[in-house]
Amino acid sequence: MGRKTLELLTESMFYVLMSLLREDRCGTEMADWVQGRTGGRVRLGPGTLYTILAKFQEENLIRETAVDGRRRTYTLTEEGRRRYLEEVARLRACLSDAEEEGQ
Known part of the structure; x- marks a missing residue:
């Protein structure tokens, strides 16, 4: 089963x-935001x-809103917001299971 x-x-x-929930960002802004939000735990190399941005565009989770030279700005689509919220719910369920097990 695939x-x-x-x-x-x-x-x-x-x-x-998550970086696109409140505002459109270019790749560098996303990488900086993620590194700052996670205290450096998650670092996104180019x-x-x-690769993530290309996959997200292919899956219609994000779309380009502007191109200025090499700088491309992206926004979250409704499908992207829905997918993000699904993942939040999945992670909350995992945490709930862990708490029930006393962890």
């Missing part, structure tokens, strides 16, 4: 979507970030 595309988001993917 896994549905983006059924589970990696930590990096989750934070990229290869990782742009």
Whole structure:
């Protein structure tokens, strides 16, 4: 049985979507925001970030809103917001299970 595309988001993917919840950002702004939000725990190198952005565009989770030279700005689509909220619910369920087990 094959896994549905983006059924589970990696930590990096989750934070990229989170970075777009309140405002449009370019790749550098996303990477800086994620690093700051996570206290440096999650660092997005260019290869990782742009692979994620390409996949998210392919899946219609984000879309480009502006291009200025090499700087591309992205926004979260309704599908992207829905997918982010699904992941939040999944993570909350995992935490609830852990708490029930006394962890």
